[in-house]
Amino acid sequence: MRRLWYRISPQLLIGELLEKRWMEPAVPFLLMCAIFLAFVVAIPDYGSIQQLQQLMRSFPEQALVAMAMALSILSGGIDLSVGAVFAMANFIALYLAMVLELPVSVAFAGALAWGALIGAANGGLIAYAKTRPFLTTMVVLIVVRAFYELVTVAYATDLASAYVDNAAWDFVGIGDLLGVPVNMVCLLAVAFAAHFFLTRVKPGVHIMAVGSSRKAARHAGINVRLSLFLAYVLSGMLASFAGFLYAARQNSAGTDTGVGWEVNALAAAVVGGISLAGGRGSTSRALIGAAIIFLLINGLVQLGTHGSLTTASIGFLLLLAVGFNVKFVKHKSKILQKIYVSPTLVDFTPPPSIARDSGTVFAENDRLLDVEPIALGKIEGPEDVILDRNDNLYTVNRNGSIIRFLAPDYEIREEFARIGGRPLGLAMDKDENILACVAGMGVYGVRPDRSVFKVTDETTRSRFRLKDDSRLLLADDLDVAPDGRIFFSDASTRYDLADWALDGFEGRGNGRLVCHDPRSGKTSTVLKNLAFPNGVCVAHDGQSVYWVSTWLCRIYRYWIDGPRKGALEVLVDNLPGFPDNINRASDGTYWLALVGLRSPVYDLAMADPSFRVRMVKQIPPDEWLCPGINYGCVLKFNDKGEILESLWDPGATNHPTITSMREHKGYLYIGGLENNRIGRLPLPDADPGWTSWDSYYGDGTTPAAVTAPAPARKAG
Amino acid sequence: MRKLLTGAMGRTLAAALTAGAVALSAGSGQAADPRSELMDKFQAATEGKTIAWVPIWLGVLESEWTRVMKSNFEDHGINFVVRDPNFKSDIQLQAVSTLINEKPDILIVQNPTTTLLARELKRAMREGIKVIQVNMASNTLTDAYVGADVPRMGRMLAQEAIDTCGGGKGSGKVAILQGEATAAYSLDMTVAATELLESDASMSVVSSQPVNWDANKASEITTNVLQQNPDLCAILSVWGPQTAGAAQAVKNAGLQGKVNIFVASDGQPADCEMVEKGLYTKNLSYTADRQANQIVAAALALLQDDRPAGSAQYAFYTTNYWVSGPEDREYCFAASN
Incomplete structure (x- = not known):
């Protein structure tokens, strides 16, 4: 029961939910739904079709003005003139259509031109004259408002008596398309367009970028001024479009038209969760915020509330919503941090002893003591090493490069290719391309001519999971099957490389074994819910893949061909340390690196998930009880799952965190995730002509080019 | 309130009578009482x-x-x-x-x-x-x-202004404080009053502006009008509450009693108080x-x-x-x- 609870932890769901970007407006969205439902309950027929139509007809203008405001806020400024621009556009449209009796299209164009003009004035001042948005638009607000009052008074009589029967005008004002009011259709179209513009179209994305960080945007080569200018022009046009719709619907230019709308729009933006600092938010959030305010006022009026009470309660609710929203946004990442890590139960039995005198195969010895260091100080973090048929040594470093050390003495270091990310496990295919798992990127290859190519960076997305796991987050090690299929481990879909320890605390099946088939170009997940699958190696007979689960300290065998194809079995259980890469040995067995050793206290911690939860929540990361990866060893096992021998470096002075080893022509080359060297150990009993490439692709004969490599000079 | 009470009593009485009548008619089997x-x-x-x-x-x-x-x-x-x-x-x-x-x-x-x-x-x-x-x-x-009858109210105000200020009795200068420019009540009253004022050669409308039912705005406008026309004779205002601002401005300018304020309004208590305090000259109430x-x-x-x-x-x-x-x-x- 307890085990099940920890396995299907609801925390997992909440954590991944909170991580979603669309969760940010969740609170305002829920508030909007709650308000609507409350009124549906409180007011008879509030949810009727007719009533909904009415709501949809009344809403769009405010929503558009809120969007105009939101756009200016997203660009990192503010546009206080939206209300006045809206009112003036309303007048212009009315004047053109009702007094001058011009066609609706002229009224439309006139209103939009007005909006663009004022937007250009705002934008020109703010972007080019570098005035402050708040003051600039406030002055524009006052000027436009005064102008509006002047003209409405001047044309009061004309407007009051104007009453033209214009079918097109009435269609915009009170018509509908398939039951949806025309202005609502307009709003939806504009909202979609605006969203698309801000998220997918270059100038729009630039506006968002400028809003997020003006400096960064400038450094990225964005024309900041133009983007700002554009933002205000669009804001003005949105507000004036609202004015046009309003004119057609209300047929009225009262003195209160647009008064205080900038405040409502600002409130809508804030309630919707748009950051006043700019750059964070979306048009949908402006719409949600506007809808909340709109529904509140509308519902309270329908409930027959006294006007002053309506205003007061709206103010109060806004305050609450804003306060809560601010807190939520501010603390969301903290909440996420606190609940994201969701440990599960792992029961270990005590491992075999590694004591020197224990007599087990794991007993500590000195066999790695005299390992000869290669490239000492010339390499950082050679997680994996591989050698080509000409004995050149390839490895990875933490800077995202494939580094080559040239045979025979490995003194000459060169950057063979640069991929980026953090390259980890290596393999070589039939064409002698180097294949590399790159954490954060996927699987990449480097041709002998040094050109880099992408093998794959995504796999099938799992169904019924909130988190989009189609991207490869932590590709770790790989190997190539005889038919060319590439099997590789994606160690975790929840944490990236830097947070490997958190994945360890969870001990959960977050990883997967993935297969890329170059023949079809398709990548698919073959095994999922694996606890940090790490080393991958195709068996000598090519019928199965060995892979290890680092946190469960197991070696698995997965059959990829032959009669047992598809079967999965545990080959070795209860290793005394955390297994890492696996590679073939010349005698038909396999080398396995133990990156670290288990300790009784960590085993105990793994059996107590709540302890790990408390640990992650309550104490700083540098005091966490982490899996010990300072000291490991190299093991050898065979197809039957028997551990044959172990190679130790007592005190781990030469090779802490051993993550890989590769046998080549009688030598064992040793790599480590955090090491500053590659170790080389002569293997007296090994086949001196054996190379890994031949083991995979050779015809059984020893290639001609082979000569034993000259011993590299001992450094230091 | 008293009126309401009597009305209610009357109705109760009527209901009692009807009940009696119904009882009677039911007893005698005659046609229903017309009342x-x-x-x-x-x-x-x-x-x-x-x-x-x-x-x-x-x-x-x-x-x-x-x-x-x-x-x-x-x-x-x-x-x-x-x-x-x-x-x-x-x-x-x-x-x-x-x-x-x-x-x-x-x-x-x-x-x-x-x-x-x-x-x-x-x-x-x-x-x-x-x-x-x-x-x-x-x-x-x-x-x-x-x-x-809004135009009639406008004409009544205008006539009062003409009687007070026209024909050499005053400067003949009148300012009109409209309400909301496009509201029928304000619009029609202003139009009717202006028409009548313009028909009298001794009268001139020096200002006619909407104050949007707002006393503050009325105060501002009146202050400006008084500065430009210290000899203003009358202010016509379409509504009481907004006029309070104008009256205050007149008082502040030291012109109380010299500038006549004629107001059309609904008869809210403040209107009568303003008249009693002498801040409004006359108030036309539509009760x-x-x-x-x-x-x-x-x-x-x-x-x-x-x-x-x-x-x-x-x-x-x-x-x-x-x-x-x-x-x-x-x-x-x-x-x-």
């Missing part, structure tokens, strides 16, 4: 009906209308619904649109402008809702209009409380009228009374709450 038939007909037409009321907001004036309507309608068993848009025209339009969907039997509105609700009022009548417009009409004619009873009468009449909505275009013009001193208190209603 009780009338009551039955009235009750059938009114009881359980819904009347919806959308003022511009619930200010002093509107609250008085609402109070009278509420007590009368509830007394008749009519369901009375009030929606308060709190001086926001877009919300008022929403409220009216929503009410039309709810299909009350009668919709009573106070139009903030001539155009805002015009289209929706037409729709309401198409939907079978009878519409009464109160004091501030729209461009749509509906089943009934209850309110002041909102009495007007409210006429709204009730119009609504009851429409409920009993079997014809569909839009058939009739009744007008119930209210009588205006001059308030020039404490003796005219009766033309101001008592402050409610």
Whole structure:
């Protein structure tokens, strides 16, 4: 029961939910739904079709003005003139259509031109004259408002008596398309367009970028001024479009038209969760915020509330919503941090002893003591090493490069290719391309001519999971099957490389074994819910893949061909340390690196998930009880799952965190995730002509080019 | 209040009589009493009906209308619904649109402008809702209009100004304080007053500006007008509350008593007080409380009228009374709450 609870932890769901970007407006969205439902309950027929139509007809203008405001806020400024621009556009449209009796299209164009003009004035001042948005638009607000009052008074009589029967005008004002009011259709179209513009179209994305960080945007080569200018022009046009719709619907230019709308729009933006600092938010959030305010006022009026009470309660609710929203946004990442890590139960039995005198195969010895260091100080973090048929040594470093050390003495270091990310496990295919798992990127290859190519960076997305796991987050090690299929481990879909320890605390099946088939170009997940699958190696007979689960300290065998194809079995259980890469040995067995050793206290911690939860929540990361990866060893096992021998470096002075080893022509080359060297150990009993490439692709004969490599000079 | 009580008593008495009559007729087996038939007909037409009321907001004036309507309608068993848009025209339009969907039997509105609700009022009548417009009409004619004869009020104000300032008795300079420029009440009154003033050669309108029912704005405008025309003779204002600002400006300029202030208003208590304090010269009251009873009468009449909505275009013009001193208190209603 307890085990099940920890396995299907609801925390997992909440954590991944909170991580979603669309969760940010969740609170305002829920508030909007709650308000609507409350009124549906409180007011008879509030949810009727007719009533909904009415709501949809009344809403769009405010929503558009809120969007105009939101756009200016997203660009990192503010546009206080939206209300006045809206009112003036309303007048212009009315004047053109009702007094001058011009066609609706002229009224439309006139209103939009007005909006663009004022937007250009705002934008020109703010972007080019570098005035402050708040003051600039406030002055524009006052000027436009005064102008509006002047003209409405001047044309009061004309407007009051104007009453033209214009079918097109009435269609915009009170018509509908398939039951949806025309202005609502307009709003939806504009909202979609605006969203698309801000998220997918270059100038729009630039506006968002400028809003997020003006400096960064400038450094990225964005024309900041133009983007700002554009933002205000669009804001003005949105507000004036609202004015046009309003004119057609209300047929009225009262003195209160647009008064205080900038405040409502600002409130809508804030309630919707748009950051006043700019750059964070979306048009949908402006719409949600506007809808909340709109529904509140509308519902309270329908409930027959006294006007002053309506205003007061709206103010109060806004305050609450804003306060809560601010807190939520501010603390969301903290909440996420606190609940994201969701440990599960792992029961270990005590491992075999590694004591020197224990007599087990794991007993500590000195066999790695005299390992000869290669490239000492010339390499950082050679997680994996591989050698080509000409004995050149390839490895990875933490800077995202494939580094080559040239045979025979490995003194000459060169950057063979640069991929980026953090390259980890290596393999070589039939064409002698180097294949590399790159954490954060996927699987990449480097041709002998040094050109880099992408093998794959995504796999099938799992169904019924909130988190989009189609991207490869932590590709770790790989190997190539005889038919060319590439099997590789994606160690975790929840944490990236830097947070490997958190994945360890969870001990959960977050990883997967993935297969890329170059023949079809398709990548698919073959095994999922694996606890940090790490080393991958195709068996000598090519019928199965060995892979290890680092946190469960197991070696698995997965059959990829032959009669047992598809079967999965545990080959070795209860290793005394955390297994890492696996590679073939010349005698038909396999080398396995133990990156670290288990300790009784960590085993105990793994059996107590709540302890790990408390640990992650309550104490700083540098005091966490982490899996010990300072000291490991190299093991050898065979197809039957028997551990044959172990190679130790007592005190781990030469090779802490051993993550890989590769046998080549009688030598064992040793790599480590955090090491500053590659170790080389002569293997007296090994086949001196054996190379890994031949083991995979050779015809059984020893290639001609082979000569034993000259011993590299001992450094230091 | 007293009037209401007597009305209620009278009705109780009538009901008792009818009951007696019914008992009698039942006993004698004769035809029903015509008076009780009338009551039955009235009750059938009114009881359980819904009347919806959308003022511009619930200010002093509107609250008085609402109070009278509420007590009368509830007394008749009519369901009375009030929606308060709190001086926001877009919300008022929403409220009216929503009410039309709810299909009350009668919709009573106070139009903030001539155009805002015009289209929706037409729709309401198409939907079978009878519409009464109160004091501030729209461009749509509906089943009934209850309110002041606004142009006449304008002419009465103007005539008063002419009598006081024209023909050499004063400078002849008049300033007009409009309300909301596009509201019928303000527009029509201003037009009528201006017409009459312009017909007299000794008069000149030096300023005619809307103050949007706002005392502060009226104060600003009046201050400016007084600076440009220190010899201003009269201010005509379309509504009481806004005029308080103008009166204050006149007082501040030290011109109290020299500048005559003629106000058209609804008879809210402050209007009478201002006259009594000498801040307004004269106040023309259309007595909102009495007007409210006429709204009730119009609504009851429409409920009993079997014809569909839009058939009739009744007008119930209210009588205006001059308030020039404490003796005219009766033309101001008592402050409610």
